[in-house]
Amino acid sequence: MNETFPNWLKQRANLTPNRLAVKAENEELTFDELYKRVQNRVKQLISHGVKRDDHIGVLMKNSVDMIEVIHALFSVGAIAVLLNHRLTNQELAFQLSDAEAVSVICHEELAGKLGEKVNVIVVDHLKEIESPVYIEEIEEFKADQVATIMYTSGTTGYPKGVLQTFGNHWSSAIGSALNLGIVQEDRWLLAVPLFHISGLSILFRSVIYGIGIVLFERFDAKKMNRAILEDGVTIVSVVTTMLNQMLVDLGHNKYPESFRCMLAGGGPVPKDLLEKSLTKQIPVFQTYGMTETSSQIVTLSPEYSMKKVGSAGKPLFLCQMKIMQNGRECSPFEEGEIFVKGPTITKGYWKREEATKNGFTNGWFHTGDQGYIDNHGFLYVLDRRSDLIISGGENVYPAEIENVLLSYPAVQDAGVVGIEDKKWGQVPYAFLVTTEKIDREDLLAYCQERLAKYKVPHHITFLEELPRNASNKLLRKDLRKYLEKGMSK
Incomplete structure (x- = not known):
């Protein structure tokens, strides 16, 4: 793909300079104001040795600072390695080493999570550069040029760096627009992390569409609802737990008619929650995607949001989908693995040639997720990967x-x-076989040092042996049967 795009933020600032770009809790910026701030960030990064093609870690919380840094890295020509600040020091160290990151840009409060083996640039300490500094700003982005790297865990337990190109991000934004439509008055509420593809994709849509985002550092149901009711928010991206808390906080109130989309991803939404939303006339559009597909790749269309409750919808206009089982395409309602194809899909994993090769068959990407399509082509996701x-x-x-x-x-x-x-x-539930009695609290403390909090097991059961087949493969279905039989105490 030899296609090129003008520098997204620079082009947007030229086309609609006075439109709202971002509204945070304590500040608002137009696209022109954001672009000027980014130009200063470019000077700062260059003065700290950041160069074209460098892999630069970004360890930051949702903030205007983080938005500026991401755009500035693109303008320098560097590749942004988005890091989850909830990870442990050891997990971060692995990802930075694997990604061959030259430097890490972080907030001061997160600097302690980084070791001495990487150059740390604390964004809080960067000063405005007033003296003239020559900037060789990147004027064009190439479609096949890697823009970002995001790490996703693999079935082996070792994270892989997903390569996301400018073409991937562009195609994702265009595909979403062709499905949901664009209204000039749109405002997208962004409370999911910018280090996740769900959050980052909203940032790119904002610049490409010319619409504002309302940015929160973290999720807060009451603040989210207030933004919808008072700040003109028309679209929100959520996961199930967020939607549930927002409905509880909303109570008997209803959203204004201008609110047009609650985009729900991160796994199937329970049917009772969808039905509660229906009673409040909240249009919940279920969507399906992953880091490798640069956000959503299957989404319900607006006219089906109330008719196909429980479905993730159909592929975005630029993409394709099919269900496969044992090398053949499945019939309607027959369960199988979800395969997808299109310009939003990664070109591979960083330094993982075998994983990249095994991930595709004739251009179709193996999601590893199970689902089926009905006789009208709507996807129903059964499991986000079996495990x-x-x-x-x-x-x-x-x-x-x-x-x-x-x-x-x-x-x-x-x-x-x-x-x-x-x-x-x-939540995770662990089954263990031990050679001697161990202290449960010591084990959990050990895990907390090495795993992000949400990965630490909430429950532990000790067994004499774990169910395995003749090839010594763990039979997780049998573990779940232990729980169903009440053997979890």
Whole structure:
């Protein structure tokens, strides 16, 4: 793909300079104001040695600062490695080393999570550069040029860096617009993390569409509802636990008619929650996507939001989807693996040639997720990968937790599954075989040092042996049967 785009923010600031770009809790910026701030950030980054093609870690919380840094890295020509600030020091160290990051830009409060092996640029300490500094600003982005790297856990438990190009992000934005439409008065409420593809994609849509975003550092149901009721928000991206809390806080109130889309991802939304939304006339559009597809790739169209409750919809206009089982395409309602194809899909994983090769068949990407389509072509997602746990919108692979558990002395075998949780949707549940009695609290403390909080098991059951097949593969379905039989105490 040889297509090029003008520098997105520079072009937007030229086309509609006075439109709202971002409204945060303490400030508002137009696109022109944001662009001028980014130009200063470019000077700051260059003065700290950031160069074209560098891999630069971004360890920041949702903020105007973070938005400026991301745009500035693009203008320098560097690649942004988006880091989850909820990860442990060890997890971050692995990702930075694997990504070959030259430097990390972070907020001061997060600097302590970084070791001495990487150059740290604390954004709070950067000063405005008034003296003339020559900026060789990137004027064009190439479609096949890598813009961002995001790490996602794999079935082996070791995270992989997903390469996302400018073409991927552009196609995602265009595909979403062709489905949901664009209204000049649109404002997208952004409370999901910018280090996740769900949050980052909203930032790009804002610049490409020329619409404002209302930015929160973190989710707060009361503030979210207030923004919809008072700040002209028309679209919100949520996961199940967010939607549930917003409905509880909303009570008997209703959103204004100008509110047109509650985009729900991060796993299937429970039917009772969808029905509650229907009673309040809240248009919930279920959507399906992943880091590898640069956000949504299947989404309900507006006219079906009330008719196809429970479905994730159909592919975006630029994309394709099919259900496969044992090398053949499935019939309607037949369960199988979801395969997708289109310009939003990653070109591969950083330094993982085999994983990249195994992820595609004739241009079709293997999602590993299970689902089926009905006789009208609407997708119903059954499971986000057979083993994947989705806790509060975060993807958690059991294998990653098992690797940590197995490194603890006296743990001989470990298996992890997800169980339902009213607050988080799902939480990890561990089954262990040990060579001697161990202290449960010591084990959890060990995990907390090595895993993000949402990955630490909420429950532990000790067994004499774990169910495995002849090939020694762990049978997670059998572990779930232990829970169903009440053997979890």
